[in-house]
Amino acid sequence: MSGPATDVRRAGAARRAPQAALVVAAVLVLALSLRGPIVTVAPVLARVQDDLGLTAATAGLLTTIPVVCFAVMTPLASALIARAGPETAVWACLAGITVGVLLRSSGGGTGVVLAGTAVIGTAITIGNIVVPVIIRRSVRPSRAGGVTGAYTAALNVGAMLTSLGTEPLAARLGWRTATASWLVLVVVGALLWALATVRRRRLPEDPPAERGARAGHAPHVARQPGWAPWLLMLGFGGQAFSYYGLTAWLPTLLADRVGQSAATAGAASSVFQLLAVVGALGVPVLLARSTPVVALGVVGACWLALPVGLLLAPERWLVFAALGGVAQGGVFTIVFLLVVRMSASDRQARRTSALVQGGGYALAALGPSVLGAVHGATGSWAVPLLVVVGSLTVLLLGVGSVAVAAGRRVPEPSPST
Numbered sequence: 001m002s003g004p005a006t007d008v009r010r011a012g013a014a015r016r017a018p019q020a021a022l023v024v025a026a027v028l029v030l031a032l033s034l035r036g037p038i039v040t041v042a043p044v045l046a047r048v049q050d051d052l053g054l055t056a057a058t059a060g061l062l063t064t065i066p067v068v069c070f071a072v073m074t075p076l077a078s079a080l081i082a083r084a085g086p087e088t089a090v091w092a093c094l095a096g097i098t099v100g101v102l103l104r105s106s107g108g109g110t111g112v113v114l115a116g117t118a119v120i121g122t123a124i125t126i127g128n129i130v131v132p133v134i135i136r137r138s139v140r141p142s143r144a145g146g147v148t149g150a151y152t153a154a155l156n157v158g159a160m161l162t163s164l165g166t167e168p169l170a171a172r173l174g175w176r177t178a179t180a181s182w183l184v185l186v187v188v189g190a191l192l193w194a195l196a197t198v199r200r201r202r203l204p205e206d207p208p209a210e211r212g213a214r215a216g217h218a219p220h221v222a223r224q225p226g227w228a229p230w231l232l233m234l235g236f237g238g239q240a241f242s243y244y245g246l247t248a249w250l251p252t253l254l255a256d257r258v259g260q261s262a263a264t265a266g267a268a269s270s271v272f273q274l275l276a277v278v279g280a281l282g283v284p285v286l287l288a289r290s291t292p293v294v295a296l297g298v299v300g301a302c303w304l305a306l307p308v309g310l311l312l313a314p315e316r317w318l319v320f321a322a323l324g325g326v327a328q329g330g331v332f333t334i335v336f337l338l339v340v341r342m343s344a345s346d347r348q349a350r351r352t353s354a355l356v357q358g359g360g361y362a363l364a365a366l367g368p369s370v371l372g373a374v375h376g377a378t379g380s381w382a383v384p385l386l387v388v389v390g391s392l393t394v395l396l397l398g399v400g401s402v403a404v405a406a407g408r409r410v411p412e413p414s415p416s417t
Helices: 004-031 042-052 056-072 074-084 086-104 110-138 141-173 175-180 183-202 208-215 228-258 262-274 276-287 292-312 314-341 346-364 367-378 382-406
Strands: none
Touching: 004 086, 004 110, 004 141, 004 183, 042 056, 042 110, 042 141, 042 175, 056 074, 056 110, 056 346, 074 086, 074 110, 074 346, 086 110, 086 175, 086 183, 110 141, 110 314, 110 346, 141 175, 141 262, 141 276, 141 314, 228 262, 228 292, 228 314, 228 346, 228 367, 228 382, 262 276, 262 314, 276 292, 276 314, 292 314, 292 382, 314 346, 314 382, 367 382
């Protein structure tokens, strides 16, 4: 049965629907630039080494520095979002990526290239933290899962596009111009964000009745226990440690255990990365029909299939790489949906996002080094794979505990309430 509060809510929702759609579009285009500027140097790393005379260790910093920034610069990024607001923080992210990419491609020497890389990592850290805040404030709870999944998928699509397209561009234009050319995605994201912020300013302020009706949605948000952010951080750390560790060593592992060529081993790594899109988009569909615990159980089993399968039946690497790829994209979506779902305010979403990502990426930065060191000490890949099994167990226990607290999916208030 409808009443004045329901009519007010419907009117407000109708007025804000185009605004929300525009914000979502801007966030998805922004996501294309939150991984691409990092991975774009990998396909042309040999060219960069030759041009700058870098050692292998120094060249590796071009992909390691941004991950370290994700951990170290998180407090600064969180403080910026708190002081300037989410809208301004997005502009800082876009501007920082632009400055960093231009600096890295400017023609300077090693120091300039590394400095540009650090600026890129810092700017992307801001984007990583602010996106869950934007989703929480702009998207209805019933749609948060789908938008979070699309955001995760866009991260992977951006990485895939730059990975595939940079080397052909570099063959024609040189590595500096090729890596800078992807700024076109940042420009498109900036245009969409400008439209979204202008429209937001033009919307009339909510009348008191609508503010009360919208405030009535708060009980539908699962409240966050005090321990939840810490367990999410540990769980996300287990996910990120496994992801970055296997991303670094999977081709070498397959070459050693299965005797694959470098090209074939690289294909396995591509499968692992590409199928993350399937997991990111599939998890919201699964969540619509089940609970976060069930969804985590499904993708967790797929994740564990990769290291366990490579231990027991490495010749079936393609199946296990595909399952692991789907899982790593799906878990990322679940973690950040839980951040959105269990935050009752922008401030809580910002703090939780900062804690989860700051601590999680600190663990992630250890992944390649730890797995490499264990392999060097044992002369085998069996123990490093068991280390991955252990980190994934931390993932399942940490995120699983929070998923249990979140309960079933957040219901959308019916028109009669």
